[in-house]
Amino acid sequence: MGATHGVEITGPRNDRYDEILTEDALALVAELHRSFEPRRQELLRARKERQDRVSAGEDLDFLPETAHIREDDSWKVADPAPGITDRRVEITGPTDRKMTINALNSGAKVWLADLEDANTPMWENMIEGHLNLRDALDREVDFTSPQGKTYALKGDDELATIVVRPRGWHLDEKHILVDGERVSGGIVDFALYFFHCAERQIAKGKGPYFYLPKMESHLEARLWNDIFVLAQERLGIPRGTIRATCLIETIPAAFEMEEILYELREHSSGLNAGRWDYLFSLIKVHRTRGRKFLLPERNSVGMTAPMMRAYTELLVKTCHKRGAHAIGGMAAFIPSRRDEEVNKNAFAKVRDDKSRESNDGFDGSWVAHPDLVPVAEEIFDGVLGQNPNQISKQRPDVNVTAEDLLAVDRTPGGISAAGLRANINVALQYLAAWMGGNGAVAIHNLMEDAATAEISRSQIWQWLHNDVTLEDGPKVTADLVRTIIDEELETIRGMLGDAFDEKRYQQAKELFSEVALADEYVDFLTLPAYERMP
Structure with missing residues (x-):
């Protein structure tokens, strides 16, 4: 295997993928991994x-x-x-x-x-993204x-x-292994x-x-x-x-x-x-x-x-x-x-x-x-x-x-039943699209990405664990959140009609429930989401 000794590609090599996954390119990946992976892990521990x-x-x-x-x-x-x-x-x-x-x-x-x-880090998205970038620089990126x-x-x-x-540093690429280890995405x-x-x-x-x-x-x-x-x-x-x-x-x-x-x-x-x-x-x-x-x-x-x-x-x-x-x-x-x-x-x-x-x-x-x-x-x-x-x-x-940077308690606004529903609705729609390979999703005339889904689920986790009572409703409990999840799924189903993807929305429901309701907070929802991907 020459320069790429110790490198294993576990994802499929689809059409033109070999143009990106060349021996010399993978040799650079391998050298950077071997040189810096211990430091990355040390820094992730320092975060914790x-x-x-x-x-x-x-x-x-x-x-x-x-x-x-x-x-x-x-x-x-x-x-x-x-x-x-x-x-x-x-x-x-x-x-x-x-x-x-x-x-x-x-x-x-x-x-x-x-x-x-x-971007959803599906293997196809990642490698085809690199092909598109290179093709754009070569002016060979026309599309119909x-x-x-x-x-x-x-x-x-x-x-x-x-x-x-x-x-970011927290994400691995599970389809490229160096010496049996996943490489930093x-x-x-x-x-x-x-x-x-x-x-x-x-x-x-x-x-x-x-x-x-x-x-x-x-x-x-x-x-x-x-x-x-x-x-x-x-x-x-x-x-x-x-x-x-x-x-x-x-x-x-x-x-x-x-x-x-x-x-x-x-x-x-x-x-x-x-x-x-x-x-x-x-x-x-x-x-x-x-x-x-x-x-x-x-x-x-x-x-x-x-x-x-x-x-x-x-x-x-x-x-x-x-x-x-x-x-x-x-x-x-x-x-x-x-x-x-x-x-x-x-x-x-x-x-x-x-x-x-x-x-x-x-x-x-x-x-x-x-x-x-x-x-x-x-x-x-x-x-x-x-x-x-x-x-x-x-x-x-x-x-x-x-103190200025941490003045969260000086932020005007409240926590309403509508706000709770909006968090759940947006997160479900976004995660269903994310699991299907789309990481930039237009929802309610806004372009949502992983960050807004992270806010939605993190707020709910925080409200649950700090005994928050809604301004115009009951206390936020796990049972209340589960009920609203089901109700919002029905709302989305009615809105999408035949376009409602039962499998994707079931995945979204399970993932959102896991990261919003778990006793232990998950640092990034993309971590368990990525493991659910092929």
Whole structure:
């Protein structure tokens, strides 16, 4: 087996898969696994140890041992890289063939090609996603729908820059084994894209760029940096060619923003405010800490809540202090083809959200649908003009404390019967789609991904374990949740009619019940969900 000795592929090798699963690409996967898997496992254990301390009553805080990094004003991250100097609008989405074309053609500056939360990690999705990315760079990605509609790429100068989001450190890839061990999903995603597409991106005057999800500490960022260094060395690519934007989407990472930039400084292109996962993390980390950390239902938690303002303003200040981009959160609205009143109200909310971000100093923001690109672009054009970013806008007026970041109890809103039902309804619909291979799902005119399902089930778990009584109803109990699950399944059945997939919704019911009602909290619902997949 040559360079791939010790590598076993347990997934099927479908048409063209051998173009991605080459011996040399798998050799890079194997080397990265053997070099860094012990550290990944050590860092995952460190997550658990910190969680145990917080559950026992310890509050998160800025790290005293890294104060020297925060206090040293001399260091900066690398200068903005070609193709990601101007990031005023970024579109996100999975890497299926149609989305690949639509995202690249959308008019956005960047396409976050998502192998993580907007993607179900089925073997076919992962490998075909890599084929689509490579084919797009080779301009061989044309697509015709079953209805006969054709999709093709515009000219190279009109296309968004590809920035790939690999899976987080907690997820394995069960179809690739090295020395009998599962490989980190993040390492697989990074290595296969880097091996096949780095030189292709460089030839186009850009580079291999990444979004790094779910990190909880600067030591996890250090691990990514060391992986980048080794991978560039092996492929003979100059050190620093890779650029990475880190999602600050966990509450522990909010206390280590500067340290995360510092660890990746030669490869860093900024931070992103991953708002939905951030709410999920707030709930998860403090789930047993009583009513002080009890969030209202998710639809009432806006970005103007004090703790969210503290988080986003600190992110902008931190990034611009270090010469990095600050990228805003997702506008998840999906325009309706039938209801203009829904569109009118939603577009107004999107404009308000993007106006707040652009005025706060963000250099760009995310949208989930091509129709929102011109809306966000108009807002950021009004602030940026011809400037590619507003990194020069410093925020000395911002002074955020640990107490500000943890001020959950200052968030307005309540917990209603409708909120409980909405959590269950959205989670069931999302999980049914996820188990069927679709990780980005339009539900009630919003693009839902794994993060919103995580919020839904985590809130219910927290309400159950903190004896919450609904504002307009009974106490939240396991029996009440089970009853509403059955009722919402019937509602969905009536809504979908013949399109209701009995098998998928039964899987969704079982999975949701497991992660929402279990005595022991499951860290990520995607872990048991992934094990249910072939």
